[in-house]
Amino acid sequence: MRTEEPHSPIRVGVIGVGAIGRNHARCLAEIGHCKLTAVFDRDEKLAQQLAEEYQTVAAGSLDEFIDLVDAATVAAPTSLHLELSSALLRAGKHVLVEKPITDNIEDARSLVALANAQKRILQVGHIERFNPVLAQLEDRISDPRFIEVHRLSPFPNRSLDIGVVLDVMIHDIEIILHLVKSELESIDAVGVPVLTKREDIANARLRFANGCVVNLTASRISPEKMRKIRVFQGDAYLSLDYQEQSGEIYRKGMLGIKKEEVKVEKEEPLKVELASFCECAAEGYTPKVSGHEAAAALQVAVQITGLIESGEGRMEF
Numbered sequence: 001m002r003t004e005e006p007h008s009p010i011r012v013g014v015i016g017v018g019a020i021g022r023n024h025a026r027c028l029a030e031i032g033h034c035k036l037t038a039v040f041d042r043d044e045k046l047a048q049q050l051a052e053e054y055q056t057v058a059a060g061s062l063d064e065f066i067d068l069v070d071a072a073t074v075a076a077p078t079s080l081h082l083e084l085s086s087a088l089l090r091a092g093k094h095v096l097v098e099k100p101i102t103d104n105i106e107d108a109r110s111l112v113a114l115a116n117a118q119k120r121i122l123q124v125g126h127i128e129r130f131n132p133v134l135a136q137l138e139d140r141i142s143d144p145r146f147i148e149v150h151r152l153s154p155f156p157n158r159s160l161d162i163g164v165v166l167d168v169m170i171h172d173i174e175i176i177l178h179l180v181k182s183e184l185e186s187i188d189a190v191g192v193p194v195l196t197k198r199e200d201i202a203n204a205r206l207r208f209a210n211g212c213v214v215n216l217t218a219s220r221i222s223p224e225k226m227r228k229i230r231v232f233q234g235d236a237y238l239s240l241d242y243q244e245q246s247g248e249i250y251r252k253g254m255l256g257i258k259k260e261e262v263k264v265e266k267e268e269p270l271k272v273e274l275a276s277f278c279e280c281a282a283e284g285y286t287p288k289v290s291g292h293e294a295a296a297a298l299q300v301a302v303q304i305t306g307l308i309e310s311g312e313g314r315m316e317f
Contacts, residue, residue, distance in 0.1 A: 010282045013038035013059070013069035015084055017050045020098060021075035027271040028073075029054045034278040038068035066091045071121070071281040073274070074098060078162050082107040085122070089114050094121040094281035096274070099174075100166045100301065101294040108298050112291035123277050123287035124294035126174045128227075130273040133240045133247060134175065136262050137231065140249065141179060146232040147214040149176070152222035155195055163198030165191065165305045166298075169218035172229070173304075174289065174297035179231075182210035184300065186316045191308035194221050204304045238262075 012034045014024045021041070028036040040059040041047040051058035059065035065072070066087070071094035074084050078100055085097045095115070101124045102108045115122035128134060149172045156167075184206060191202030201219040208214070227242035240247035240262065247262035280287045307313055 008282075009033050009035045010278055011035055011037040011068065011070045012278060012281075013040065013056075013065055013072045014075060015040050015062075015065065015072055016075035016077075016098075017041040017043070017046045018075065021073075022050060023270055024073045024075055024274065025050055025054050025056075027268070027274045028278075029056075030271065031275050031278060033275070033282065034071075038065050040065040062087060066093060069093060071095070071278065073125075073277070078103045078166070082111060085111055086114055089118045089120050089122070092118065092120065094123075094277075096121075096123040096125060096277045096287075098125040099127075099294065100124075100162070100170050100298050101291060102298070103162060103166065105295065105299050105302055108291070108295040112295055115291055121277070121280050121284075121287060122291040123280060124289050124291060125273065126171055126289040126294065126297070127269045127273050128171045128175055128242055129178070129289050130269040130276065131242050131245065132264050132267050132269075132272075133242050133245050133262075136247060136264055137179070137229070137238060137240055140236070140238060141231055141233065142235075143233050144180060144212050144231050145234065147176060147179070147212065148230045149214070149216045150226050150228050151217070152219045152224060152226040154223065154225070155200075155221055160196050160198075163191070163193075163196070163202070163305060163308075164200050164218045164220045165202050165204075165301050165308070167218075167220065169202060169204070169216055169304070170297055170301045172216055172218070173300050174293060175229070176206065176214050176216070177296055177300070178293070180208050180210070180212050180214070182208040182212060184317055185209050186314065187300070187303055187307060188314050189304045189307040190313060191304075199305070199308050202304070202308060206300070 047058040074097040186207045189204040191199035194200040204216045206214040231238040237250040245266045249260045
């Protein structure tokens with residue numbers, strides 16, 4: 001059901017013009033059913049450069065930015081997510097805030113409550129939910145028993161205000177909660193800082209009430225990039241590559257194990273995500289990853305981080 005009349009095209013802006021925000025602007029400028037009307041950053045020079053590149057306005061203040069948009073993406077540091085997103089929601093604007101939604105669960109719940117009170121869209125940038133590979137997995141998964149995930153990358157020189165769990169593992173945590181749909185029974189976690197003050201490599205094992213076990217590994221100090229998920233269930237083993245948007249399925253048959261290629265129609269997940277946000281904002285649809293789902297993923301990520309920082313290593317529920 002639509003909650004308001006659609007804007008045609010809806011006016012969208014970007015807060016934060018770092019690497020992620022620049023990609024937001026690029027994609028929004030290419031989406032037909034929205035119009036990039038403003039960008040804002042405390043670095044006015046960078047904001048002006050981006051505005052000139054995409055023929056839009058570099059707002060001189062947050063208030064000016066708010067007046068120029070109907071919806072906005074927030075690609076600022078995590079520590080600013082609550083402040084900026086709250087200001088937008090209170091002004092009646094729809095918001096897509098990059099993951100993690102905030103850096104603590106209390107602020108996340110506060111933001112979700114505010115969006116509900118204002119009756120505005122709050123979407124969170126869990127981009128892998130828009131990867132076409134995931135759709136193939138969703139179509140084939142029935143009773144996952146064991147899931148293994150690796151997300152590795154070279155040192156990013158960004159998002160250094162948070163550790164690797166909140167930076168990248170949280171993508172996979174959100175996906176796992178979406179796929180398994182069972183109560184979490186225990187968490188085992190280890191991690192170490194290498195190049196920063198927070199954990200740069202981490203491993204977590206999640207056990208669910210339905211018997212599914214998930215092993216997650218994340219690193220931002222790897223010489224190679226890897227974004228893979230492997231799912232084992234009673235009748236099949238699925239191996240999917242988010243980065244290459246490809247995959248394979250191994251099925252058990254009467255004549256042994258049969259390999260099948262997964263056919264994926266490749267798309268840019270970020271553009272799909274932002275196009276979906278614009279549609280949700282214009283039409284009042286519920287986003288694929290709302291503040292509620294993002295807060296649930298954040299809670300698990302914070303629990304993992306707490307186990308790593310305390311050295312306790314294990315938590316049971």
